[in-house]
Amino acid sequence: MNGLYDELRIALYSVWNRRWLALAVAWGICLLGWLVVALIPNSYESKARISVEMQSLLSDKVGIETRDRKKQMDLVQDTLISTINLEKVVRATDLNLSVASDRELAGKVEMLRKNIEIKSDTDNIFEITAKASAGNFSDAENAVLAREIVQKLIDIFIETNLAGDRVETNQTLKFLDEQLAKREKDLQEAEQKRVQFETENLGLLPGVGSISQRLEASRAELNQIESQLASASSSLAALNGQLAGTPSSIAAPGSTGGPRSQLAQAEAELASARARGWTESHPDIIAMKNQIAALRKQADTNSGGTSYGSPNPAYSSLQGMRAERQATVAALQARKNNIEADLAQLASKQSLEPAVAAEMAQINRDYDVLKSQYDKLLQDREQIKLRGQVETETDAVKIKVLDPPSSPRSPSAPNRPLLLAMVLFVGLGGGVGTAFAIGQVQTTYPTAGKLEKASGLPVIGSVSQVLTSSQRALGQKNMRLFYSASGALLGAFALLLTIEFIQRGMVA
Numbered sequence: 001m002n003g004l005y006d007e008l009r010i011a012l013y014s015v016w017n018r019r020w021l022a023l024a025v026a027w028g029i030c031l032l033g034w035l036v037v038a039l040i041p042n043s044y045e046s047k048a049r050i051s052v053e054m055q056s057l058l059s060d061k062v063g064i065e066t067r068d069r070k071k072q073m074d075l076v077q078d079t080l081i082s083t084i085n086l087e088k089v090v091r092a093t094d095l096n097l098s099v100a101s102d103r104e105l106a107g108k109v110e111m112l113r114k115n116i117e118i119k120s121d122t123d124n125i126f127e128i129t130a131k132a133s134a135g136n137f138s139d140a141e142n143a144v145l146a147r148e149i150v151q152k153l154i155d156i157f158i159e160t161n162l163a164g165d166r167v168e169t170n171q172t173l174k175f176l177d178e179q180l181a182k183r184e185k186d187l188q189e190a191e192q193k194r195v196q197f198e199t200e201n202l203g204l205l206p207g208v209g210s211i212s213q214r215l216e217a218s219r220a221e222l223n224q225i226e227s228q229l230a231s232a233s234s235s236l237a238a239l240n241g242q243l244a245g246t247p248s249s250i251a252a253p254g255s256t257g258g259p260r261s262q263l264a265q266a267e268a269e270l271a272s273a274r275a276r277g278w279t280e281s282h283p284d285i286i287a288m289k290n291q292i293a294a295l296r297k298q299a300d301t302n303s304g305g306t307s308y309g310s311p312n313p314a315y316s317s318l319q320g321m322r323a324e325r326q327a328t329v330a331a332l333q334a335r336k337n338n339i340e341a342d343l344a345q346l347a348s349k350q351s352l353e354p355a356v357a358a359e360m361a362q363i364n365r366d367y368d369v370l371k372s373q374y375d376k377l378l379q380d381r382e383q384i385k386l387r388g389q390v391e392t393e394t395d396a397v398k399i400k401v402l403d404p405p406s407s408p409r410s411p412s413a414p415n416r417p418l419l420l421a422m423v424l425f426v427g428l429g430g431g432v433g434t435a436f437a438i439g440q441v442q443t444t445y446p447t448a449g450k451l452e453k454a455s456g457l458p459v460i461g462s463v464s465q466v467l468t469s470s471q472r473a474l475g476q477k478n479m480r481l482f483y484s485a486s487g488a489l490l491g492a493f494a495l496l497l498t499i500e501f502i503q504r505g506m507v508a
Helices: 002-017 019-039 056-061 066-079 083-092 094-098 104-116 137-160 161-198 211-244 259-275 283-301 315-349 351-395 418-441 448-455 469-507
Strands: 046-052 116-122 125-132 399-402
Touching: 002 019, 019 469, 083 104, 083 137, 083 315, 094 104, 094 137, 094 161, 104 116, 104 125, 104 399, 116 137, 125 137, 137 283, 161 315, 161 351, 211 259, 211 315, 259 283, 259 315, 259 469, 315 448
Parallel strands: none
Antiparallel strands: 046 125, 046 399, 116 125
């Protein structure tokens, strides 16, 4: 413990013995440090808070959702410090006074971007902070400049959210109108092309009246005509057979009741039965034919009297029926020939149908695409128009300035009183440290114990320093000078603090 105490006494003696060196170093460090602090420009900070309310029942009804508004606000927050907006700030403030070229303007913009901060405290409250520390401006001018910067940013913020929406809506509507006019023209051209193609290729297109359907219908009709023709030809052949077996004349009235009269009556009944559609295998037809054969044989062998012939009505009736059946067969045959000719013509055109159908399908696809694009653009235009009306005529966004831009009364940076005090302490510490370090380099023996320890020899005793009156007077004078110099250092510190607070008062 005594050793530690001795070491402390030795250190203090070493510093005190070199007090003028310590004071000189302290003065040098303080003067240099205070000069550096004085050269640091004051930075004045202005703040403002604004509230953005995005509550609107009508806006939600037309599709303007709150999250869309928040995204828009985030975008505005990012674009607020864009180059274009910062150029507006430069031109609207005193910063424009020192701008003579585009390069200087770009430098001012970058300086503003570093000194502007926009942050969101909550979902709808924004805080805008701006710092001004222009070297060519006084403190009062920098304080005013900081406030002007914040005020201009608020103006741009409001303009971007209110007027900006209208400008964007009008530009969007103008673009959509141009696109709609272009799509409408293309749609009309596509419609004309489709109509012209359908007219030129009528009958070759798929759908009702196409070649395939017409071929199918013609084949079905041909099958029906052939069936009818076969039936009519069979009926005509049967009728010709009947006509061949029917006499063209019958006995005169005087021979009524004879074999020939009965033969004529039987033949008439047979013709009537055949006319009703009975076939040759019908039992009654077979019986009538047997009866006619017997009566004809009897009439040929009977020569009992003279008979006079007259036209057979059954024969005349069969001739009329045959003429009718011949006309039917001829008509059916002519229709068959026409259908076969149509089938041949359609078959020759059928090879063209796939290419025509493919081209028509492509035309329809192009038309459908244009139509869907036109309908989508029209729907988007009406929706944007409605949203623009809602945003213009209702308070979809309400912006309130909660805290107007503050007028700074003191610089936000640097904290000059603290820096001045730190420089003073560093100077004092540097002086003491320098004196102590030199004392360690230059070996001295302030106590007998240290001398004994260093030399290894016993020290018998020590002699106190005896000063004359003139030496004591000189020592007292030196002490007064030392105290004066030390007090001057503290006075310089106090003076600098006073000047700093006076300057702050002048800004306020």
